[in-house]
Amino acid sequence: MTSIASGTQSLPGGEIRARRSPLSNVWRAARRKPIGMAAGLICLVLVLIALSANQLAPHAVDAAKFPRLHSPSLSYPFGTDNLFRDMFSRILVGSRISIGVGFGAVFVGTLLGTTLGIVSGYVGGWADLIIGRVLDVMLGFPPLLFLIFFLSIFNTTRGYSFHSFLLVSVAIGIIITPTTARIVRGSVLSIRTLQYIEAAECVGNRAFRIMWRHVVPNVVAPVIVIASIQIGNAILAEAALSFLGLGIADATHPSWGGMLQDTRSVWQAAWWTAFMPGLAISAAVLSFNLFGDALRDILDPRLRQS
Numbered sequence: 001m002t003s004i005a006s007g008t009q010s011l012p013g014g015e016i017r018a019r020r021s022p023l024s025n026v027w028r029a030a031r032r033k034p035i036g037m038a039a040g041l042i043c044l045v046l047v048l049i050a051l052s053a054n055q056l057a058p059h060a061v062d063a064a065k066f067p068r069l070h071s072p073s074l075s076y077p078f079g080t081d082n083l084f085r086d087m088f089s090r091i092l093v094g095s096r097i098s099i100g101v102g103f104g105a106v107f108v109g110t111l112l113g114t115t116l117g118i119v120s121g122y123v124g125g126w127a128d129l130i131i132g133r134v135l136d137v138m139l140g141f142p143p144l145l146f147l148i149f150f151l152s153i154f155n156t157t158r159g160y161s162f163h164s165f166l167l168v169s170v171a172i173g174i175i176i177t178p179t180t181a182r183i184v185r186g187s188v189l190s191i192r193t194l195q196y197i198e199a200a201e202c203v204g205n206r207a208f209r210i211m212w213r214h215v216v217p218n219v220v221a222p223v224i225v226i227a228s229i230q231i232g233n234a235i236l237a238e239a240a241l242s243f244l245g246l247g248i249a250d251a252t253h254p255s256w257g258g259m260l261q262d263t264r265s266v267w268q269a270a271w272w273t274a275f276m277p278g279l280a281i282s283a284a285v286l287s288f289n290l291f292g293d294a295l296r297d298i299l300d301p302r303l304r305q306s
Contacts, residue, residue, distance in 0.1 A: 036294020042287040050095040057089040062251045069270045079272040081263050087273070090254045091280050097160070097248060097255040098235050099284065101169055105234040108173025110227045113180025118219065120181065121188025122211050128185075135178040143175040144240060150174070151246045160253035168248055172237045176230045183226050187219045221299040229292030232285035239281050256281050 049056060059066075064084040072079045078087040120131040138146075150171045155164055191197065191214075200210050241247045242257030249258030256277045263273035 033294040033297060036290055036297070039287040039290035039294065042283065043291050046095060046099060046284055046287065049092060050099040053093045053096050057092045059086045059089040061085070061090050061093045061254055063089075069266060069273075071270070072272055072276075078276040079270065081259070081273050082266045082270070083262070087259070087276055090259060091256065091276060094249070094254040094256050094259060094277075095280070095284075097165075097242075097253060098238055098257070098281070101165065101172065101238040101248075101255075102231045102235040102284075102288075104165070104169030105172035105176065105237070106227050106230050108170050109176035109230060109234075110180055110223060112173065113177040114184050114216075114219070114223055116177070117181040117184025118188055118211055118215055121185040122192055122215055123207065131181070135181055138174070138178045143237065146175055147171050147237065147241055148244070148246060151241070155246070159250040160248050164248040168238065168241065172234050175237070176233060180223070180226050180230070183222055184219050187222050188215055191215055191218050225292055225296040225299060228295055229289055232288035232292075235281065235284050235288070 063086070066076065066080045066084050066086055068080065068084050069082055070076050070080040076086055076088065078091060081087055081090075116131050116135070120128045151167065154171075155167045157164060197210065197214060200214055205213075238247060238255065239257030239260070242249050242255045243261045245261065247255055247258055249255035259277040260274060263270070263277075267274045
């Protein structure tokens, strides 16, 4: 009886912890990484602004009926530009292209990079060699020079259209593909030698099934982290293209980089024409980078206790 009774006693420190709810997990992460969570809220606000920009803008973006180069005031919170347009409305609507291209480019780059990284890391051999050399060639080109070269050849039309939006997103997605592919490849190499992968191979599973069912779920966390960081880089790349006149912005579809290009001749006379679009670009890039860093610290088990 003594042995039976002692066998049923609970072990010290072995209490079963209640499963945390999603809200409690979010609150716990916010307490650990307040700056990252604040940046995440800013990212969410920017996305919501981009989705409802036309409804939030107080004036039409192409309306040229306001005082020229009016400084920021209650009537014009961000001032007016050299073409008699309200900058506050243009910055709100410009978020659609800047943030939209950022998400589109990251989707393309993440899809390509994840696929190449998984195939390279799991298959190995000649596939790893070929993919590795292709990625090295892509990294050898300066990113901005490659974007100018790509768009000069394929984007023959100027102005906003779905075709131009897709081409710019693909071009920026290509330049962020190598970074994603190398990170995913490193994760796959560490997963490739685990016992459950060997067990799946022993029972006769095909390589594609193993990669889809066992490898992909285990690389989701690093993919989410690198994607959140790359959004800021994609927004910055789109702004650079628009500033150089290779973007997709026009009079009725502005972008933050295009606004800088339109007003660069009056920066010294009207500081807000450069400050306001630059502030929007900086806030978006910094917010997504800080949120990505916090997400990395939360999802990486090696950094959870730091």
